[in-house]
Amino acid sequence: MQRNYPPGEWLIGRFSRTTRIAITRLRTTALDAPRGTATVAVTLVEYRTVExxxxxxxxxxxLVRVDGRWLLDEPHF
Known part of the structure; x- marks a missing residue:
């Protein structure tokens, strides 16, 4: 994930004008517990200082499970 979306460019640059993100829908659509993978449907609203x-x-x-925690592996928007 960090290789595809370097924090310095993606997080800091992309979201520099974002003031808030609200997740309005989050629903599990697939879960493979033995493999440690899952997919969730998500809808979010981004609020920014610019139009x-x-x-x-x-x-x-x-998502992937690493050391007992679910981590974002691939966003699909």
Missing amino acids: PSPRTFSGAWG
Whole structure:
């Protein structure tokens, strides 16, 4: 994930004008506990200091379980 979305470019640059993100829908659509993978459907609203704001995104997150925690592996928007 960090290789595809380097924090310095993606998180800091992309979200520098974001003031808040609200998750309005989060639903498990697939779970493979033995393999440690899951997919969740997600809708989120991004609020920014510049237009357009707010912006709504819907898609899915691919998750992996690492050391007992679920981590984002692949965003699909």
